[in-house]
Amino acid sequence: MKPPVNNYKEIIENMLGEGGFAYIARGRELARKGYKVINLSIGQPDVPTPDNIIESAVHALRVEKFTRYTETPGIPELREAIAEYLNTRYGSDVSWEEVIIAPGTKGALFLAIAAYLREGDEIIIPEPTYPVYSEAARLFNAKPVFVSLKFQGKDVGFKLDLEVIKESITPRTKMIVINNPHNPTGAIFDEKEIDELVEIARENNILILADEIYDNFVYDGRFKSLISYPDWRDWLIYTNGFSKTFSMTGWRLGYLVVKKEVAIVLRRLAVNIWGCPISFAQKAAITALKDPETWRWVEKLVVRYREMRDLMYNGLKDLPGVEAWKSPGAFYMFPRVVKLLEQINMSVEDFVNYLIDHYYLIVLPGSAFPAQTSRYYVRFSFATSREEVSEGVKRFREAVRELVSRR
Ligand SMILES: Cc1ncc(COP(=O)(O)O)c(C=O)c1O
Structure with a gap:
């Protein structure tokens, strides 16, 4: 037995x-x-959180009485606003049906890991790392495979070690995590590193789980989003959220973008975990994205x-x-x-x-x-x-x- x-x-x-x-x-x-x-x-x-976002939540509560369950993947207007944000900013072609709102980026990450990882699967995680990816993977008896970032001294900082990532791939490798800009190092992996990582994913048929929650905090250099690649649907699970950019950590709003066929399946999982994201917070999130203020x-x-x-x-x-x-x-x-x-x-x-x-x-x-x-x-x-x-x-x-x- x-x-x-x-x-x-x-x-x-x-x-x-x-x-x-x-x-x-x-x-x-x-x-x-x-x-x-x-x-x-x-x-x-x-x-x-900025006042205009707070006002919008207050309006949703007081005036609209928007207090009940919403659609499981979130209200269509917010999903549209997110698709528009990504398309305008990163030249992507995301459709609103490919966006799923979750309670926090953590919720989005958990959904992705719960959907894809099973016993014995491996997930490659550059470290040091935000802990959620490995801990969620362990819950499903999947194996985190840590690969060290390269610290190249105080002038160059942290780089992805693409050679070691390649060497770490086995037939059980399902996913590679990339958090960019990066917590805790403050690194931004450059276009060349990201291009090469995408090439590795394409060649080996591995998914990239991207966490781009800090995409607005760029001080030097250029940030290349993984959602900007035209063939993203073949290898990407994209996550982002409202916590950092709009100082909305307590509102619990994040999102995940995947190709439509997968998004439909993930809805089934989400309905059984959280049902729907917080209703009035979603209204405020539309203001966060769309109000120039x-x-x-x-x-x-x-x-x-x-x-x-x-x-x-x-x-x-x-x-x-x-x-x-x-x-x-x-x-x-x-x-x-x-x-x-x-x-x-x-x-x-x-x-x-x-x-x-x-x-x-x-x-x-x-x-x-x-x-x-x-x-x-x-x-x-x-x-x-x-x-x-x-x-x-x-x-x-x-x-x-x-x-x-x-x-
Ligand atoms: C890299 C990274 N991903 C995700 C999160 C979680 O964000 P959220 O508040 O949207 O769940 C954090 C929060 O510190 C983070 O640093």
Whole structure:
């Protein structure tokens, strides 16, 4: 007899949480006790959702009484607005029927993984990585295959290791994940890397699961969306969401784009998990995409975050033992601190805990983005105010100096 294939209790108990959430709780706890906490661990903009989007949700609730179930893949007007956004911005040809709205990009990612991955399937994940892809895959007894990004020093930063990706392909490989711009490194994989990745997917008949949630946070260079390839339907599951661009993390709105035949099947899965996305939030999301006022707001936010990125980089770049790279995208900086950790003889978790306990400064240990090499890094978010970035960097510098001088 075959042994039971799955022990869900064990799988779920071993699932990684998301580091950010645990540290946010810790920060709140310290703040409650009266400490002036600087939290640079948070993966969301420091400002609330723009007023025009809020007003639109209030209107949907108060005036339209838009409070009931909607269609499972979302209301057609929003699906149309998303298709139009992608087509205008990336020259694609997405039809509204190929868009499925989900509760958060996480919901969209889960739907894709639940639909495609089965026991023994392999999913290639460049790491360090946002943890959701591997953890969702494990739930279906699929195997995450981590391939390290190449850190090419503080001038070039992180690149995809396309050779290692190719070598990692087996007959069981179903999917390759690509998050671009990238959390936690702040990398933007360039056109050549993306072209080559697409070629690998085409040649090997593998799906690309693209997570482009940071597509509006581009400070340097050019970002190439995977939805811009004319043959995307053959190999792409595209995801994006409203959380970061419009500071709507609490509204739980993301989406997935796949060819129509697959979208119809995914609807069946979605109806059995969440039924439909939040009704009035969908109305507000139309305003987010279509009102020019929102885009002026986004533009200003990105200009400000570029300044915060520069401020943070200038504060970290000359610290001994810290290799900071001026990240071109998302809103994270991911300095390599391996030399510092060796010098002070600490693990990255101990180092981060020290920063929290003694300096009330919260950053994330690289190990929150699982697998091998990430434990040599820390993640800072610069999606915050000038005061917070300046004070955070100041405390970081002081802590490093103090720890080094004690050795
Ligand atoms: C790379 C990446 N994908 C997805 C998400 C989840 O976004 P959402 O709030 O839309 O579920 C995040 C949030 O931090 C993220 O960093």
